[in-house]
Amino acid sequence: MRIAELSHRSGVSIPTIKYYLREGLLAPGERIGRNQAAYGEEHLHRLRLIRALREVGGLSVAAAGQVLATLADPPPTLHELMGQAHQAVIPTVAHDHHDPDWRAAREQARDWLQQLGWQIDLDGPAIDELADVFIALRRLGQERVLTCLPTYAAGALTVAQAEVSTALAAGDPAQVMATVVTGTVLGERLLAAVRLLAHEHVSATMAGAPPGCDA
Amino acid sequence: MRIAELSHRSGVSIPTIKYYLREGLLAPGERIGRNQAAYGEEHLHRLRLIRALREVGGLSVAAAGQVLATLADPPPTLHELMGQAHQAVIPTVAHDHHDPDWRAAREQARDWLQQLGWQIDLDGPAIDELADVFIALRRLGQERVLTCLPTYAAGALTVAQAEVSTALAAGDPAQVMATVVTGTVLGERLLAAVRLLAHEHVSATMAGAPPGCDA
DSSP states (O other): OOHHHHHHHHTOOHHHHHHHHHHTSSOOOEEOSSSOEEOOHHHHHHHHHHHIIIIISOOOHHHHHHHHHHHHSOOSSHHHHHHHHHHHHSOOOOOOTTOHHHHHHHHHHHHHHHHHTOOOOTTSHHHHHHHHHHHHHHHTTOGGGGGGHHHHHHHHHHHHHHHHHHHHTTOSHHHHHHHHHHHHHHHHHHHHHHHHHHHHHHHHHOOSOOOOTTO | OOHHHHHHHHTOOHHHHHHHHHHTSSOOOEEOSSSOEEOOHHHHHHHHHHHIIIIISOOOHHHHHHHHHHHHSOOSSHHHHHHHHHHHHSOOOOOOTTOHHHHHHHHHHHHHHHHHTOOOOTTSHHHHHHHHHHHHHHHTTOGGGGGGHHHHHHHHHHHHHHHHHHHHTTOSHHHHHHHHHHHHHHHHHHHHHHHHHHHHHHHHHOOSOOOOTTO
C-alpha cells in the first residue's frame, strides 16, 4: 500500500509517519519509484503498536524507540517480553522514602503480598502505589476499605489470568507487546467502568445488608 | 476537644476548619468561653467526610456542600444514599454525541449490559466511558481486549458486592457516605495496583500458554 493508505488505516498522519521513518521507529517501505514506496501489513501493525505506546501508554518517541528496540532482539520467552512491555507503561511516581509513615505503609503492603505468596518484585512501583493508598485511607479514617483487599486479590487474579492468556494468544512478539500495552492501560479503564456499573447493579438489587469484607 | 486537637486528628488546618464553619459545612462547636468552642467526635467524622469529598473525590466546596446537604435530610434507604454519594464522585466527561462511531460504540456497550441483565441507568456516565474505550481499542486494532469483558464483569461483580456490603456496614449515613466516596475513588486505585501485581505473578508462574478470553 502507498503511504496515504497506510496513514488512513493506521490513523497516523503522513507527516508523523515520515517522522517515525526518519527516527528509525518504522522500517523503510519498498522503493517502487523515485519518490514512492510501498508498505505492507507489517508496517501497519508496527504503526499501531507505536500509536499504542505513544497515545495510550503516554511514552515519548525516545522511550517508545527503546521499547521497540527489544523487538529487534526479543527476549527468549513471551513472558519476559510481556514483562518489559508492562514495565514500560506503568507510571512511576517519586516517593518520600524517608517518611516513616510511608515506609510503614510499604512494609504493610509487602507483608500482605508475601502472605499471598505472589511471585513479584517487592521493589516494584505497584507496591509503592499500594502504600500511597494505604496512607490515604488511614488519614481519612477509612481503613475499613482495606478489609476488601483479599477480595481485590481474588478478582484481580482471575482478571489477570484471562488478560495474560489473551495477550499471549496474540501471536508474534510485536502483537503480544501491542496487546500488553493497550490491555494494561485501556483494560484498567474498562475494569474501572465495569466496577462502577457493578456497584450500581449491586446497590439496586441487594436485599437487606449482608456482611461486609470484615465480617 | 478544642479546635487544635480537632485539626490534628482530622488533618485539616485550623484556618480551613474556620472556613468550613463560616460556609456552614461544619456545625458550630459548643461555646465554652468567649473565644473558645468544644468539638465532639461527630465534628471529627464530618471533617473526615469533607476531606474525602474534597481531596479524594475532587469536589469543590460548593459541590461538597450539596452532597453534605443530603445528610441533613437523608434519603429513605442507605442504597439511595449510596447512589447519591457514588454519583457525586464519578467524573463526567463531555462526549460528541453526534459522532456516528461514538454512538455505535455506546449502543454496543448498552447491548452488552442489557445482555448481562444488570439493573443500571443506561444513560449514565460509566457507559460513556465504556464507549470511549471501545472506540480506542478499535482504532488501535486491539478489539481482542474486549474478549475479556465477561471476565471483567464477573470480577467486578464480586468486588462490588464486597465493597457495597462494607460501605453499608459502616453504620450511620455520614459514615456510609464517607466510605462510599473513599471506596469508590481509592478502591479503584487499590484494585488497579493489585491487578498490575497479579499480571506480574501470573506471567511469572503461568506454564505454557493457556487459551485466552476468546478461546
